[in-house]
Amino acid sequence: MHSPHIVVIGGGPAGATASTLIAKHGYSVELFEREHFPRFHIGESLIPETYWVLERLDMLPKMNNSHFVKKYSVQFVNAAGKLSAPFYFHDNKPHECSQTWQVVRSEFDQMMLDNAREHGVRVHEGVRVVDVLFDADNANRAAGVTVQTEGGARRDVAADVVVDASGQNGFLQNRFRLRVWDPVLNKGAIWTYWKGAYRDTGRDEGATLVLQTANKLGWFWYIPLHDDLISVGVVGPFDYLFKGRGSREETYHEEVDRCAAVRDRVAGATRATGYFATKDYSYRSTQVAGHGWVLVGDAFGFLDPLYSSGVLLALKSGQLAADAIAEGLAKGDLSAAQLGKWGPEFNVGVDRMRRLVCEYYDGFSFGNFVRNYPELKNTVTDLLIGDLFTDRVDKVWAPMESLYPADKKPLPSWDGGTPAEIAQNKSNELYLPEGKRP
Numbered sequence: 001m002h003s004p005h006i007v008v009i010g011g012g013p014a015g016a017t018a019s020t021l022i023a024k025h026g027y028s029v030e031l032f033e034r035e036h037f038p039r040f041h042i043g044e045s046l047i048p049e050t051y052w053v054l055e056r057l058d059m060l061p062k063m064n065n066s067h068f069v070k071k072y073s074v075q076f077v078n079a080a081g082k083l084s085a086p087f088y089f090h091d092n093k094p095h096e097c098s099q100t101w102q103v104v105r106s107e108f109d110q111m112m113l114d115n116a117r118e119h120g121v122r123v124h125e126g127v128r129v130v131d132v133l134f135d136a137d138n139a140n141r142a143a144g145v146t147v148q149t150e151g152g153a154r155r156d157v158a159a160d161v162v163v164d165a166s167g168q169n170g171f172l173q174n175r176f177r178l179r180v181w182d183p184v185l186n187k188g189a190i191w192t193y194w195k196g197a198y199r200d201t202g203r204d205e206g207a208t209l210v211l212q213t214a215n216k217l218g219w220f221w222y223i224p225l226h227d228d229l230i231s232v233g234v235v236g237p238f239d240y241l242f243k244g245r246g247s248r249e250e251t252y253h254e255e256v257d258r259c260a261a262v263r264d265r266v267a268g269a270t271r272a273t274g275y276f277a278t279k280d281y282s283y284r285s286t287q288v289a290g291h292g293w294v295l296v297g298d299a300f301g302f303l304d305p306l307y308s309s310g311v312l313l314a315l316k317s318g319q320l321a322a323d324a325i326a327e328g329l330a331k332g333d334l335s336a337a338q339l340g341k342w343g344p345e346f347n348v349g350v351d352r353m354r355r356l357v358c359e360y361y362d363g364f365s366f367g368n369f370v371r372n373y374p375e376l377k378n379t380v381t382d383l384l385i386g387d388l389f390t391d392r393v394d395k396v397w398a399p400m401e402s403l404y405p406a407d408k409k410p411l412p413s414w415d416g417g418t419p420a421e422i423a424q425n426k427s428n429e430l431y432l433p434e435g436k437r438p
């Protein structure tokens with residue numbers, strides 16, 4: 001009898017989580033990552049609910065000993081420059097999970113992948129998965145992958161389960177044409193890093209600031225990192241940011257100049273890097289698993305980064321998939337229903353965050369909401385920390401609706417958008433300054 005073997009495609013937070021937890025369940029895991037770490041990645045602000053997955057990964061001591069900036073809150077600045085009261089996570093939940101981190105992803109992802117190695121995962125860097133293999137007797141059943149080294153050598157690796165954690169590339173999503181673009185969340189982002197820009201102190205030193213642009217079409221993130229760096233990016237409708245305007249650098253500075261709250265904070269600072277940009281169309285997969293395969297992290301779905309939920313969703317889906325795989329192996333069931341049993345509830349949680357994202361783009365004001373419904377501040381904070389997988393938080397929606405303007409249109413559901421194979425002109429792309437690898 002052979003011992004089960006699991007293959008993971010991609011070594012970002014989702015792949016590192018799934019592989020570590022499968023190894024902790026006692027199974028043999030091999031992970032293939034096409035890049036060599038450390039490599040650049042965007043997605044620097046963690047939210048508190050990552051704590052529980054980091055705890056299961058044995059990552060908390062490493063995070064506590066790291067030099068990552070500690071984050072205790074998030075704060076919103078409206079188009080007129082008015083600051084909301086900060087949403088302090090600890091006031092909401094007095095537990096150490098309420099302190100999280102602002103991470104430099106090249107370092108965080110390296111720590112996560114090293115941690116996977118320490119738990120027995122066989123990690124191969126610089127090795128790309130080029131194909132997923134299916135069973136000769138059952139064409140729907142994944143049976144392994146073909147990998148290719150940088151030298152071009154190829155080999156097949158048999159597997160009982162293939163976990164796709166390939167990020168926005170969405171290896172199996174493309175292959176099975178499972179991607180549906182979100183019908184409303186079509187954004188782009190341009191960002192750079194500043195040295196010596198304004199930093200809050202004390203409990204606010206690591207706060208994420210979300211600052212609305214003056215024309216209310218988009219927003220800035222202002223994320224303090226270690227080594228005196230601040231990550232400052234502008235997000236807006238794709239056409240608004242990228243069509244009929246100058247270079248990315250020119251557009252970025254036009255937006256900074258129009259937003260006094262950002263302009264004043266970076267005045268006198270020096271730029272530490274060139275300009276980064278992405279097309280960031282949100283999307284999800286219509287299926288989370290098949291026989292012998294499962295999707296996690298951005299390979300399953302990507303949600304607009306407004307509330308910094310991406311790494312949490314990568315960690316959470318990685319954990320849920322690992323547990324479903326271990327349970328399936330124990331009972332000899334690697335069907336789509338078993339491997340993807342967590343998918344429906346996960347989707348409901350992502351929908352809660354998606355709704356909060358869409359409300360913001362539709363004019364929802366946190367300050368105004370909390371003034372009208374002070375008793376719901378904690379529940380809104382629950383959503384902001386990523387406590388998404390409970391219907392307890394659903395009590396915010398009716399009061400939110402009571403503040404709607406009369407002409408507000410209903411929000412189309414995530415799967416009401418265009419399947420990727422029809423919208424051929426859409427793709428998520430990343431532009432890096434010279435010298436940076438993806």
Ligand SMILES: Cc1cc2nc3c(=O)[nH]c(=O)nc-3n(C[C@H](O)[C@H](O)[C@H](O)COP(=O)(O)OP(=O)(O)OC[C@H]3O[C@@H](n4cnc5c(N)ncnc54)[C@H](O)[C@@H]3O)c2cc1C
Nearest residue numbers: 010012013014034043044045129167297298305308310311
């Ligand atoms: C503008 C922007 C801002 C964001 N801000 C935040 C934020 O503040 N906080 C937050 O939590 N999230 C944020 N995110 C989201 C976050 O970046 C992602 O959700 C997160 O990185 C997903 O992790 P992952 O492991 O699924 O994918 P990734 O981190 O992308 O990892 C996928 C890995 O797979 C590898 N790979 C791909 N194809 C193959 C292949 N064929 N073979 C082998 N390896 C392969 C890649 O090299 C990569 O290392 C942001 C995203 C964007 C675009």
